[in-house]
Amino acid sequence: MTKPNRKVVVVDDQPAVRRSVGRSLRLAGFEIREFGSAEELLAIPAEWKADCFVFDVNLTGMSGLDLYRTLRSRGVQTPVVFMTADASAISRATPEPGVVTYLLKPFDRTALLQAVDEAAGFDQVQGQSSQPGQDSIELTRSSQEDPQK
Numbered sequence: 001m002t003k004p005n006r007k008v009v010v011v012d013d014q015p016a017v018r019r020s021v022g023r024s025l026r027l028a029g030f031e032i033r034e035f036g037s038a039e040e041l042l043a044i045p046a047e048w049k050a051d052c053f054v055f056d057v058n059l060t061g062m063s064g065l066d067l068y069r070t071l072r073s074r075g076v077q078t079p080v081v082f083m084t085a086d087a088s089a090i091s092r093a094t095p096e097p098g099v100v101t102y103l104l105k106p107f108d109r110t111a112l113l114q115a116v117d118e119a120a121g122f123d124q125v126q127g128q129s130s131q132p133g134q135d136s137i138e139l140t141r142s143s144q145e146d147p148q149k
Contacts, residue, residue, distance in 0.1 A: 006120045009047055011035045011064065012056040012083070017105070021054060021083075024109045025116060038062035038070075048076045052119035054112075057084035057102075068096070079119035083107070 008030045012018040015036070022032045033050070035041045038059055041048075048071060055064035062070070068080055079098045084090065085105040093102060100119040103111055 007031045007050045008052045009033050009050040010054045011041055013037055013060045024112055028113050038067035050078050052116050053078050053080045055082055057082050057089045081115045081119050
């Protein structure tokens with residue numbers, strides 16, 4: 001399912017969630033960089049070179065959605081998986097180019113890995129010329145709570 005040497009950047013302001021997501025992805029063979037805020041990620045431009053971003057929607061300071069838009073305005077086309085505990089954020093979401101899915105917390109490891117696998121292969125499958133409105137938004141929630149979340 002996963003491909004070794006794929007780089008994923010995780011941004012979540014809750015340390016326990018950030019560590020859990022990072023640990024799940026590392027165990028699946030991904031190289032992970034973790035940040036506690038959008039501002040931390042933006043301070044290190046080299047980190048923008050990833051195969052996939054996993055952003056929390058509701059970060060302290062700049063939101064995950066604003067981070068996504070800021071990176072897009074700077075030409076960064078990396079696919080994004082959003083995660084949120086707020087189901088209404090998903091229902092209000094509109095399709096955006098490069099947004100692969102929204103995961104509703106708590107989600108299980110399988111849902112996370114499937115979303116990141118899809119995102120990390122995004123360039124090979126759809127290319128970087130995705131048109132607005134063509135990307136699907138998918139609500140994913142675990143039927144069982146993952147005790148690590």
